[in-house]
Amino acid sequence: MAKGLPKRSEDYSRWYTELVLRAELADYAPVKGCMVIRPYGYAIWERIQSTLDRMFKQTGHVNAYFPLFIPESFMTKEAEHVEGFAPQCAVVTHGGGAKLEEPLYVRPTSETIIWSMYGKWIQSYRDLPLLINQWANIVRWEMRTRLFLRTTEFLWQEGHTAHATETEALEETVKMLEVYRTFAEEYMAVPVIKGVKSESEKFAGAVRTYCIEAMMQDGKALQAGTSHYLGQNFAKAFNVQYQTKEGKLEYVYATSWGVSTRLVGALVMAHSDDNGLVLPPRLAPIHVVIVPIFKGEEERALVLGKARALADSFGPETIVRLDDRDNVSAGWKFNEWELKGVPVRIEIGPRDLAKGQAVMVRRDLGEKRAVPLESLKEVVLRELQDMQGALLHKALDFRQASTKRLDDYESFKKQMEEPIPGFVDAGWCGSAECEAKLQEETKATIRCLPLAGQPEKCSCIRCGNPSERRVIMAKSY
């Protein structure tokens, strides 16, 4: 393994790519724009998955699986949807050595195939709400790809729900957005802003798109999750009606919501440093690594024995790895486990044993600290907890420091030229034209209209016209 990662300050994008490759989260696949998620990266995804899955089930959802292939005719049923997705779809034209009667789209998202089935399953108000989630892979033919952040194929979860009323569907939409916020902040230790997307950034086929926006260390925004209120658009396209108590026929109301393997990229970009990954304990595949240090057989037996006992003293909820390889030096191991972002490292050698202690290093702090063996487990558990909180606070502080409230266009443009452009909180008149021009002129986009924001009389930062509210603008991934 080569030494040294590029510095974030010198080349953030190269730092990111090299880190993902060298920490063995992922590797480039033979197909352009595709990646292999390697075991260590997949382990992070599995932890994301199992946590969210539990949260979805706690909110009444069940899992199902719908097919990868979607008949072309389904894709074209909802006008906006097809217009939005057609350009990025992979289409299968041949199967079994023969040209297909009807081309099959590889799902870019599953609204159409799911709503074609919901049509069969929903007849009465008694069938509602229908709350289904699926874990799946999807394909979107992107022009430009980046490991985890944007790949041609990616893994995600997509929730698709059907409701009797608009109110209920809207409640569901914001409820799931809140689930995402909770997950991002409590597990990923990534603070997010809940908001509504502008018309132009809205999901193709949605009435309204909600999102959570996170800030990466280079001051760019990353959309970390979305939740859509679909109104009756898909119900009408697929003719999904239900009979009310009164016997009337009504179209059902829909939502859909998703997060993807992009979250792994968000995790990397939110916390990691020039030495490698920094993983929040609640999502780290390995919590504690023990590196034994010894000379000769005698010490080896002694130190390894103690190290094993130490590893075994932790309960099943703490994942401890004893690195007893003898083909690499202790120093090499330190660097490797830092690269891989293991939250806590314990060094234990003869000198420690003589003093009845071990050396402990927290990944985010990097300082060595001697801890008596008898209290080691307790201290480690506390540090894991503290680190989880510390990462969130650090990220939050960074976001606050990198968010500017601005009112004139010139300072805004200047801000977007800064090495860390950050978020700008500014007025927007609401016109699509201003939005487009703003993007053209500054490379920034309107990330969202924050839910927390109060209506406020101000003026549009670009055209100066009256504005009813402030929005978040930023360069983004």
Place this chain on the structure above:
RNA sequence: CGGGGCGUAGCGCAGCUUGGCUAGCGCGCGUGGUUUGGGACCACGAGGUCGCGGGUUCAAAUCCCGCCGCCCCGACCA
């Protein structure tokens, strides 16, 4: 799709300008030994369709033509 870069051992590269003999270096890998508190060392060893196809030549990694692939930067997107 436009611009740039790169394709030579598992990885990173040199060699190409000015064709030549057995294609080289570092890391990694294997074996043996000494080692282990911040990326250890010695010895021996394995490992190559020089991206692909064609051409020029006595001779091509090197020159010419064509193709392919990947990465990076811009226009679409979670």
